[in-house]
Amino acid sequence: MSEETLRVVVRRSESQGQGVLVLDLAAADGGELPPFEAGAHVDLHLGEGLVRQYSLCGDPADRQVYRLGILKDPNSRGGSIAAHERLSEGTEVDIGLPRNLFPLEAGAGRSILVGGGIGVTPMIAMAHALHAAGKPFELHYCGRSQASCAFLDELAAAPFAASVHTHFDDAGDAQRLDLKAVLAGTDRINALR
Numbered sequence: 071m072s073e074e075t076l077r078v079v080v081r082r083s084e085s086q087g088q089g090v091l092v093l094d095l096a097a098a099d100g101g102e103l104p105p106f107e108a109g110a111h112v113d114l115h116l117g118e119g120l121v122r123q124y125s126l127c128g129d130p131a132d133r134q135v136y137r138l139g140i141l142k143d144p145n146s147r148g149g150s151i152a153a154h155e156r157l158s159e160g161t162e163v164d165i166g167l168p169r170n171l172f173p174l175e176a177g178a179g180r181s182i183l184v185g186g187g188i189g190v191t192p193m194i195a196m197a198h199a200l201h202a203a204g205k206p207f208e209l210h211y212c213g214r215s216q217a218s219c220a221f222l223d224e225l226a227a228a229p230f231a232a233s234v235h236t237h238f239d240d241a242g243d244a245q246r247l248d249l250k251a252v253l254a255g256t257d258r259i260n261a262l263r
Contacts, residue, residue, distance in 0.1 A: 113166030
């Protein structure tokens with residue numbers, strides 16, 4: 071857990087998919103946020119000693135907003151439920167400074183990003199970073215159904231939309247992720263989650 075905290079305000083709060091709260095956090099003082107690397111997360115301080123880690127899923131080049139996606143887990147130990155109940159637009163909250171325990175492999179010639187459900191969140195930031203660096207990549211987003219997944223509209227509108235491939239369990243076998251085919255001809259996988 072990061073010792074130093076930063077006061078932020080919820081600029082935007084939106085429900086997406088089934089049970090996913092998407093938050094845009096901005097510095098409470100209106101200034102720029104500290105930089106972060108793709109794959110990083112922040113500690114979200116939810117009060118009463120409750121601190122949970124969430125991946126940053128926005129564009130690392132955007133110093134105005136940190137973007138989080140939080141799945142409401144019915145088996146939650148309190149974090150996701152507290153976030154869904156307490157964090158609405160205008161709410162101020164403390165976060166730890168970004169830390170990265172899941173960095174991109176800088177030497178990869180081509181990256182294949184695979185994320186299932188809410189596990190796609192760090193992959194979105196990675197896709198932004200790879201696109202900005204002009205590096206080839208594919209983002210494979212897997213989920214139970216299209217209706218259950220968050221971030222689909224923004225991925226479809228992203229400048230790297232042609233590199234995004236979705237796979238939904240309820241769409242039939244032909245549409246499911248064929249990992250063997252995706253990895254054919256690659257010698258290095260940059261990120262799987």
